[in-house]
Amino acid sequence: METYKFEKKDVLWCQLQNWYPIFKRFCPKTEFFQLDKCALNYLKSDGSIILPEEEATPAGPQPDIFGQVDSDNAFSDWSTDEESEFVPHINPVPDLCRNIRRVIGERARKSVVPKLNWSCPSDALHFSPDQSLKCMSPNEVFLLLKSSDKINHDLTYPFENCHNTTEADESPVYTLALQEFAKLAPSREFRCFIREKQPVAICSRSTTFSDDEEDFFDEVYEAILEFIDLQIIPKVELSSFVVDVYKKEADGFLIFGFSPFGLPTWSMYFSWKELYDENFGVEEPVYRFNEGEQVIGLSQDNRVPLDAIHISQGLDSQKLVDYMKLVKEGNLDGEGLQS
Amino acid sequence: MTLEIAADGLAKQDKDNLDLSILAADTPEVISRQATINIGTIGHVAHGKSTVVKAISGQSTIRYKKELEKNITIKLGYSNAKIYHCADVPRPEAYMSSSSSDKDEITREFEGKAVTYKVHRHVSFVDCPGHDVLMQTMLNGTAVMDAAILLVACNEPCPQPQTKEHMAAIELMGLKHIIVLQNKIDLIHENSAKSNYMDIRKFIQGTPADTSPIIPISAQMKYNIDVLCDYICNFIPLPLRDFTEQPKMIVIRSFDVNNPGSEVHELKGGVCGGSLMRGVLVLGQEIEIRPGVTVRDDANNSQVFPTKSKIMSLKSDKNDLQYAVPGGLIAVGTKCDPFLCRSDRMVGQILGSPGTLPPVFRQIEIRTHLLPRLLGVAADENKKKESKIKPLEKNENLMLNIGSLSCGGRIINVKGRSARLMLQQPVCTSEGEKIAISRRIDRAWRLIGWGDIKKGVKSELGGVNDEDN
Numbered sequence: 001m002e003t004y005k006f007e008k009k010d011v012l013w014c015q016l017q018n019w020y021p022i023f024k025r026f027c028p029k030t031e032f033f034q035l036d037k038c039a040l041n042y043l044k045s046d047g048s049i050i051l052p053e054e055e056a057t058p059a060g061p062q063p064d065i066f067g068q069v070d071s072d073n074a075f076s077d078w079s080t081d082e083e084s085e086f087v088p089h090i091n092p093v094p095d096l097c098r099n100i101r102r103v104i105g106e107r108a109r110k111s112v113v114p115k116l117n118w119s120c121p122s123d124a125l126h127f128s129p130d131q132s133l134k135c136m137s138p139n140e141v142f143l144l145l146k147s148s149d150k151i152n153h154d155l156t157y158p159f160e161n162c163h164n165t166t167e168a169d170e171s172p173v174y175t176l177a178l179q180e181f182a183k184l185a186p187s188r189e190f191r192c193f194i195r196e197k198q199p200v201a202i203c204s205r206s207t208t209f210s211d212d213e214e215d216f217f218d219e220v221y222e223a224i225l226e227f228i229d230l231q232i233i234p235k236v237e238l239s240s241f242v243v244d245v246y247k248k249e250a251d252g253f254l255i256f257g258f259s260p261f262g263l264p265t266w267s268m269y270f271s272w273k274e275l276y277d278e279n280f281g282v283e284e285p286v287y288r289f290n291e292g293e294q295v296i297g298l299s300q301d302n303r304v305p306l307d308a309i310h311i312s313q314g315l316d317s318q319k320l321v322d323y324m325k326l327v328k329e330g331n332l333d334g335e336g337l338q339s
Numbered sequence: 340m341t342l343e344i345a346a347d348g349l350a351k352q353d354k355d356n357l358d359l360s361i362l363a364a365d366t367p368e369v370i371s372r373q374a375t376i377n378i379g380t381i382g383h384v385a386h387g388k389s390t391v392v393k394a395i396s397g398q399s400t401i402r403y404k405k406e407l408e409k410n411i412t413i414k415l416g417y418s419n420a421k422i423y424h425c426a427d428v429p430r431p432e433a434y435m436s437s438s439s440s441d442k443d444e445i446t447r448e449f450e451g452k453a454v455t456y457k458v459h460r461h462v463s464f465v466d467c468p469g470h471d472v473l474m475q476t477m478l479n480g481t482a483v484m485d486a487a488i489l490l491v492a493c494n495e496p497c498p499q500p501q502t503k504e505h506m507a508a509i510e511l512m513g514l515k516h517i518i519v520l521q522n523k524i525d526l527i528h529e530n531s532a533k534s535n536y537m538d539i540r541k542f543i544q545g546t547p548a549d550t551s552p553i554i555p556i557s558a559q560m561k562y563n564i565d566v567l568c569d570y571i572c573n574f575i576p577l578p579l580r581d582f583t584e585q586p587k588m589i590v591i592r593s594f595d596v597n598n599p600g601s602e603v604h605e606l607k608g609g610v611c612g613g614s615l616m617r618g619v620l621v622l623g624q625e626i627e628i629r630p631g632v633t634v635r636d637d638a639n640n641s642q643v644f645p646t647k648s649k650i651m652s653l654k655s656d657k658n659d660l661q662y663a664v665p666g667g668l669i670a671v672g673t674k675c676d677p678f679l680c681r682s683d684r685m686v687g688q689i690l691g692s693p694g695t696l697p698p699v700f701r702q703i704e705i706r707t708h709l710l711p712r713l714l715g716v717a718a719d720e721n722k723k724k725e726s727k728i729k730p731l732e733k734n735e736n737l738m739l740n741i742g743s744l745s746c747g748g749r750i751i752n753v754k755g756r757s758a759r760l761m762l763q764q765p766v767c768t769s770e771g772e773k774i775a776i777s778r779r780i781d782r783a784w785r786l787i788g789w790g791d792i793k794k795g796v797k798s799e800l801g802g803v804n805d806e807d808n
Contacts, residue, residue, distance in 0.1 A: 008789060046779065046780065046781065047729075047778070048729070048732050048735035048736075048779075049736040049779055050732070050734050050735055050736070050739075051734070051736065051749075052440075054734075055410075057380065089734075109637065110637040110638075117777065125737075126738075126745045126746050126747065126763075126764070127634055127747035127763050128739075128764075129611050129635060129641050129747070129763060129764055130632075130633045130634070130641065130764075131633075131684055131764070132637055134635070136635065136639040137639065143736060143747065143763075146736075146779065147736070147738070147747065147779070149782075149783070156782065165797055183598075205512075212620075218414050219342065290682060296404060302741055302744040303740075304745060304777075304784075304785035304786065305740075305775065305777040305783075305784045306783040306784060306785055307713075307714045307715065307737070307785060307786040308775075308786065310715070311508075311511075312508075316715050317500070317503070317507075317716040318715045319715035320504060320507050320508070320511070321507070322510065322714045322715055323509060323511070323714055324507055326710070
C-alpha cells in the first residue's frame with residue numbers, strides 16, 4: 001500500500017481564505033477577518049467558557065417564574081451575595097464583535113455561518129438554538145467556535161500527519177470567515193476523493209439512510225464528475241485532495257471545502273487503505289452512501305463527555321474504576337461530593 | 340386459541356381490538372413480530388461477539404447492497420432473534436432460534452418424527468459497550484437492558500483485562516441476569532476447557548454474575564446454541580412491563596426517506612427510530628414529538644413548535660407492526676415534514692401521545708453534585724491538583740446531557756449547590772430527572788458532575804406544527 005503523503009503546503013492550500021478567490025462564484029458570500037493575538041488567545045483559552053458580550057440575564061431571585069422557592073435552597077439571598085462577588089465583565093474581543101455584528105446586520109437573513117481556516121463548527125450544533133450553524137449574534141459565533149473539537153483542531157494541530165515536519169514551524173494566519181447562511185439538504189452534499197488528478201471515489205455526505213438516494217445519485221453522477229473534471233481539478237494546485245460539493249436544486253454546484261488526501265480528513269464510507277490503493281476507483285469512481293445498515297455519522301464525539309466515550313470503549317479503565325467507586329460510595333446521590 | 344396468520348406469514352395483529360391490559364412480553368401476536376426482551380452482548384470483538392449473535396439470530400451483521408431490501412430498516416448494533424420451544428423434545432434440543440422475520444412455527448425432524456417448534460421468546464441483542472445505551476446509563480442512570488450475555492474466549496487465560504472492564508460495565512448498568520458464554524471450545528482440549536471453566540467461576544465470584552450459568556459454546560460450529568436458547572428462556576425472567584402507561588419513545592435516529600429531487604406530492608413522511616421506554620404505540624394514532632421545531636425570526640426571537648403528526652407505519656427490523664411495545668428498536672413512519680427528520684435532527688427528542696409528554700423547559704434550576712476531581716486522574720498524585728474541579732461559575736457555558744439529548748447551558752446564577760441554567764435549546768424533560776454536566780477542560784468536554792432538575796421555566800409552546808399545513 002502506497003500512502004499519499006501530504007505536506008504542509010497541501011494543508012495551507014486547503015485554507016478557505018486561500019482557495020476562496022479562485023472559486024468565489026461557487027461559494028456563499030463570505031467575509032474574512034484576520035484574528036489578532038487577543039482573539040486567538042480568547043479562542044484558545046481553556047476552562048470555563050465565558051462569552052465575550054455580557055448577556056442580559058435576569059439578576060436576583062425570580063420567584064415569579066420559578067414559582068414557590070423551597071426553604072432548603074437559599075434563592076432569596078442571592079442578590080446580596082452576588083454584589084459582594086461582583087466582577088465587571090470585560091469583552092476580550094470588542095472589535096471582532098463589532099465586525100460580526102455589522103456583517104450579521106448586512107445579511108438578508110440577519111445571520112452568518114462561522115468558519116475558521118479549514119473547518120466549520122458542525123460538531124457543536126447542539127449548542128445552537130435551532131441545531132444549525134446559523135448565528136445571529138457574536139456570542140452565538142463564539143459559543144459554536146469554542147465548543148467545537150473541529151475548530152480546536154484547527155487552532156492546535158493544523159499540520160497533524162504532515163510529512164515534512166522539518167520545515168520551520170510557523171503557525172498559519174488564522175482567519176474567521178463569515179458566510180451567508182443558507183438552508184441546505186444534506187443529501188445533496190457529496191464528498192469527492194481526487195487522487196493524482198483523477199476522481200476515484202464519491203460518497204454522500206448525508207449520514208442517514210435515504211430511500212432513493214441511489215436513484216438521485218444516478219441523476220447527478222455525470223454532472224458531479226463533469227464539475228470536478230472541468231471546474232475543480234484544473235484550478236487546484238494539489239494533485240490529490242478531497243473536496244466537498246453541493247448540488248444545487250437549480251443548475252450548478254457549491255463548493256464547501258477542500259481537505260488533504262489522507263488522515264485526519266474523514267474518509268466517511270471509504271477506508272484510507274482503499275483510497276490509497278492505486279487500483280481503487282481507476283476504471284470508474286466508486287460511489288457509496290448509507291444503505292440503512294451502517295451506524296456512520298451519528299458520532300457521540302463532542303456530544304457526550306470524553307470520559308463517557310473512554311469508558312464505553314474501554315479506553316481508560318482507570319476512569320471506569322473511579323466512576324464505580326463514586327457509584328459504590330453512593331456519592332452520586334448523596335451529599336458526599338464537593339458542595 | 341389459534342392465531343390468525345397475515346399475508347407475510349406472521350401472526351395477524353389487530354390494532355382495533357387491542358386490549359392493553361392483557362399484553363405481556365410473551366403475547367404471541369406481539370412476539371411474532373417484535374422483540375420484547377433486550378439483552379446486552381458484552382465481550383471483546385475478537386472473542387466472537389458478532390459470530391455468537393449471528394449463530395442465534397441467523398443474521399449476518401454485514402449485508403451487501405444487492406441483498407438489501409428497499410425498505411426502512413434501521414440497525415444500530417441491534418439484532419433480533421426468535422427463540423422457539425417444542426414440548427415433545429427433551430432439553431436442550433427442545434429449544435432453537437431463528438431470525439426475527441421467520442414464521443412462528445417451525446417443523447423439524449427429531450429422531451425420525453416431525454415435531455413443531457413454537458416461538459417462545461423474541462429477543463433483541465444490543466451490542467455494547469461502545470453503544471449509546473451505556474452512555475445513557477452512565478450519564479443519566481437509565482437502564483434499557485433486561486439482561487446481559489458476557490462473552491469470554493476459552494483459548495485465552497481468564498480474566499483478560501477487557502473482561503474485567505466488561506464486568507465493571509455490567510455492574511455500572513446494574514444488570515442482574517447475566518449468562519456467561521465460554522466461546523471457542525472447538526479450539527481447545529477438554530481438560531483445558533475444564534480448567535478455563537474453573538478460572539471463569541473464580542473470576543465471577545463476588546461480581547453481579549456470581550450465580551450465573553457458564554455455557555461452553557462454539558459459535559463457529561453452532562455448538563450448544565440450543566443450551567443458550569434454553570437459558571435465555573428459563574434463566575432470564577420475562578420483563579414485567581405496564582403496557583397501559585402512556586407511550587414514551589426517545590428518538591435515537593431520524594431521517595427522511597425521500598429522494599432529494601422528489602416533487603411535493605410524492606413526499607413521504609419523516610421516520611424516527613428509537614426504543615420505546617414504556618407504553619404502546621399504535622398504527623394510525625396521533626402523536627406529538629417534543630420539543631419539536633425551534634423557529635427563530637430575524638430579530639432572534641425563538642419559538643418552539645411541538646410536532647404533531649400521525650403514525651403512518653411501524654416497523655421492527657423487517658416486520659410490519661400494527662402496534663409497538665417496548666423492546667428492541669422500532670421505526671416510526673410519520674406524516675411530519677421530512678425536512679424535520681433529516682440527518683438526525685430529531686435525536687434526543689421525545690415521541691408520545693399528544694398532551695401526555697413532559698414539559699419543555701427553557702431554564703432549569705438544578706441541585707448539583709460536582710465530582711471532587713476529573714475522572715481517571717485520581718491515581719496520579721502529580722496531577723491531582725490540576726484536576727480538581729472548580730465550582731460552577733456565573734455566566735459560564737457548560738454541556739448538558741439530558742436523556743439522549745445533549746445541549747449547551749449557561750449558568751445564570753449559582754448559590755451553594757443550587758444552580759440556575761439557561762438552556763441553549765428547549766428541552767423536553769421532567770422535574771427530578773438527572774442531567775450530566777461537562778466543562779471544556781484540556782480541549783475536550785469533561786464530566787464534572789451531575790444535577791437533579793428541581794424546577795424549570797416552561798417554554799411557551801407555539802401553535803400546532805401540523806403535518807397538513
